[in-house]
Amino acid sequence: MSRGSAIDLTGLSAVQVSEWLQSFDTVLCDGDGTIWQDDTAIAGAPEVVNALQDRFGKKVYLITNNxxxxxxxxxxxxxRLGFHLPSDRHILSPTAAIADYLVASPQFDRARHKVYVVGNAAIARELRQHGIDSFGAGGTDELPPGDKWPDFVAREFGNPETARDVGAVVVGWDEYFSYCKMARACHILCSNPDAAFFVTNRDAVHKYPAFCIPGTGAFVSGIEACSEREALEMGKPNPLVLEPLTKAEKLRTERTLMIGDCLKIDVGFASNCGMLSLLVGTGRYSNLSDVQREKDKLAQPDFYLSRLGDLLTLL
Structure with missing residues (x-):
C-alpha cells in the first residue's frame, strides 16, 4: 500500500484492510484523546486495542506524554478501563523513561545522588519506585513575605553542598512554578555541569475549547535560558524514548504503527522514527479536511479515522 496523502481507513476494501494489518507487527498507541479521556475509555477503543493484540498478534504499547x-x-x-496489556512494561511514559535512564546511567549513583524536581508528585513517586531520592516535587517554593531575591540566594545557595550531590534536574508540568524553583534549578545546573537535565515533554500549551494554559515546554524554556543548558526531552516526539525497545530488538520502527490524536506530537513522532501513523479525530482534528489544512506546517498521517472504535467494523 503506497504512502502519500492520509487515507481514510473506512474507505478501504476488506483486502486492503488485510494488507494494512500485515504491514506492521507493533502498535504504539497514545492515551489522552486517543483511547481515553481522563478516566473514561473512548467508545470502542478497548475492543480495538485488544483485538489488535489478541486476534491479530500485534505487540501493543501505550505511549504517553502524561x-x-x-x-x-x-x-x-x-x-480498569478494559485494555488487556501484558504488564506495566507495555506503558511508555516520560516519568518512567527518566527513571530508567538514571538507573542505567554510570554517572548517576543512587546511593549518593538525589534529583531536584520542578514538577508534580508523580515524578517523585516514579523515582522512589526505582530507588532514587528526590526533592521539590509537588510543593510550593516562593519568597517569604518581606524577602528579596538576594536574601533567598544568600540563604539557599551560600553553601556549595546544596548542589554537589544533586545528580539531575527534572522538569515536568508544575502548577506551582515560581522564581525560586527556576533559581534553584539554575543554580544546580550551573554549579554542577555533570548533573543531568530532563524534561518530561515540550508541550508549550494545552488547548481546551474555551482557554489555553501553559504547558511543560513553557516552564523548561525559562530554566534553559538562565542555565544555558538544554534539557533532554523524554517524551514524544523525541525518538530517544524508543531506544530501550529498539536496542532490545523488541520492535522495528519500519514495522510499527503509531496511533494518536495530535499531528505535532504523535504524527511528528512517527515521522521522526520512520513509523506508519494513524491519526484519530477524537482530539484536535475532528475531520480529514482539518488535517490537510496543516500539510504545509506539520507532518501528515498515513491513515485517518474519526475515532479508533470505527476500526471495529473493518477487522
Whole structure:
C-alpha cells in the first residue's frame, strides 16, 4: 500500500484492510484523546486495542506524554478501563523513561545522588519506585513575605553542598512554578555541569475549547535560558524514548504503527522514527479536511479515522 496523502481507513476494501494489518507487527498507541479521556475509555477503543493484540498478534504499547502519573498508575488505569496489556512494561511514559535512564546511567549513583524536581508528585513517586531520592516535587517554593531575591540566594545557595550531590534536574508540568524553583534549578545546573537535565515533554500549551494554559515546554524554556543548558526531552516526539525497545530488538520502527490524536506530537513522532501513523479525530482534528489544512506546517498521517472504535467494523 503506497504512502502519500492520509487515507481514510473506512474507505478501504476488506483486502486492503488485510494488507494494512500485515504491514506492521507493533502498535504504539497514545492515551489522552486517543483511547481515553481522563478516566473514561473512548467508545470502542478497548475492543480495538485488544483485538489488535489478541486476534491479530500485534505487540501493543501505550505511549504517553502524561507526566502526571507513574507507569504503574497508567497501567492500572488501562486495566480498569478494559485494555488487556501484558504488564506495566507495555506503558511508555516520560516519568518512567527518566527513571530508567538514571538507573542505567554510570554517572548517576543512587546511593549518593538525589534529583531536584520542578514538577508534580508523580515524578517523585516514579523515582522512589526505582530507588532514587528526590526533592521539590509537588510543593510550593516562593519568597517569604518581606524577602528579596538576594536574601533567598544568600540563604539557599551560600553553601556549595546544596548542589554537589544533586545528580539531575527534572522538569515536568508544575502548577506551582515560581522564581525560586527556576533559581534553584539554575543554580544546580550551573554549579554542577555533570548533573543531568530532563524534561518530561515540550508541550508549550494545552488547548481546551474555551482557554489555553501553559504547558511543560513553557516552564523548561525559562530554566534553559538562565542555565544555558538544554534539557533532554523524554517524551514524544523525541525518538530517544524508543531506544530501550529498539536496542532490545523488541520492535522495528519500519514495522510499527503509531496511533494518536495530535499531528505535532504523535504524527511528528512517527515521522521522526520512520513509523506508519494513524491519526484519530477524537482530539484536535475532528475531520480529514482539518488535517490537510496543516500539510504545509506539520507532518501528515498515513491513515485517518474519526475515532479508533470505527476500526471495529473493518477487522
Amino acid at each position: 507526566g502526571l502519573k507513574t507507569r504503574q498508575e497508567l497501567f492500572e488505569r488501562s486495566q
